[in-house]
Amino acid sequence: MDSADQHPHDHDHLDGNALAGALEQFMVDLTSARCTCAHCGSSSALGAALLYTHAPGMVLRCPTCTSVLLCLSDQEGRQVLTVDGIRQFAVTSR
Amino acid sequence: MRKSWQAAEVSAVRPETARSRTIRLRFPDAVTGIAGQHVDLRLTAGDGYQAVRSYSVAGWIPPDELEVTIEELKDGEVSPFLVNDLAPGDELEVRGPVGGWFTWTPDQEGPLQLIAGGSGVVPLMAMLRAHSGAGSAVPARLLYSVRGPEQVFYGSELAVIGQENPHVTVDFAYSREAPDGQPVGRLTREAVMRACFPPEDLPSVYVCGSTGFVEAVASWLVDAGHEAGRIRTERYGG
Numbered sequence: 133m134d135s136a137d138q139h140p141h142d143h144d145h146l147d148g149n150a151l152a153g154a155l156e157q158f159m160v161d162l163t164s165a166r167c168t169c170a171h172c173g174s175s176s177a178l179g180a181a182l183l184y185t186h187a188p189g190m191v192l193r194c195p196t197c198t199s200v201l202l203c204l205s206d207q208e209g210r211q212v213l214t215v216d217g218i219r220q221f222a223v224t225s226r
Numbered sequence: 227m228r229k230s231w232q233a234a235e236v237s238a239v240r241p242e243t244a245r246s247r248t249i250r251l252r253f254p255d256a257v258t259g260i261a262g263q264h265v266d267l268r269l270t271a272g273d274g275y276q277a278v279r280s281y282s283v284a285g286w287i288p289p290d291e292l293e294v295t296i297e298e299l300k301d302g303e304v305s306p307f308l309v310n311d312l313a314p315g316d317e318l319e320v321r322g323p324v325g326g327w328f329t330w331t332p333d334q335e336g337p338l339q340l341i342a343g344g345s346g347v348v349p350l351m352a353m354l355r356a357h358s359g360a361g362s363a364v365p366a367r368l369l370y371s372v373r374g375p376e377q378v379f380y381g382s383e384l385a386v387i388g389q390e391n392p393h394v395t396v397d398f399a400y401s402r403e404a405p406d407g408q409p410v411g412r413l414t415r416e417a418v419m420r421a422c423f424p425p426e427d428l429p430s431v432y433v434c435g436s437t438g439f440v441e442a443v444a445s446w447l448v449d450a451g452h453e454a455g456r457i458r459t460e461r462y463g464g
Binding site for chain 2: 177179
């Protein structure tokens, strides 16, 4: 049995490398991106959300329901971003 | 967009008020940006401790300089040093200019409404300077809420713009102390409405100040019929 039989969709997909060009559209100032809160579903510019910098790291909260949208922290020399609270993230097409 | 830290040299400083000053920074290369953007400044202590603060750009001096205006915060960790100790020739680590949300460009449609609380005037001054610099005929209004005449930033420049530029109106609202003949008191909803373009003019509105100021003013504007999507806000720390 070859690998194509084990993975019936093998011929239907590429790999993530092919996203490089499309994802370059996100290499912009992200504070003007619109994000949709996973908790309440409201949508706002990242720059209009509420940022708390007193916690270890930085916590961004939804301006409508105050749920956590994202956390950014420095962990042993890596910038770690968690985005559990964002359902959708949109930038203007370029 | 510059993404990494670089050293900029303090090329000039000048006082704005008793507790604030404008610092001109010279970059190693040409620096451009959009009115409303900020820079992050990073200070490193002898023991390696680092502190980063964001400061709005007040204006650009092509090709390689920009200015920030910094107010000394009581118990501040960074601002007292920047306002009192930093001197021409010193170097600072700078990231930016950055930011794309709280920004204005002269090709933007519609009247420009700026509402400042205290040192929140800094990024709005950058917008007014961009407006004047571009020779824009877009009607612009600045409402500047400030404790008293002694706390006004860019006073003489604002007076000149307000008098000589037919497209710009500058209004002050004094909360604690006012020049003779002018009212004193907390900024009110009515005063904001009097000084602002009405909602039907579809102005782009920029509000910058303390959190309380920004939230109060933005909610009055929405109550008055301004579309929330046309109101951009920036809160400063402290």
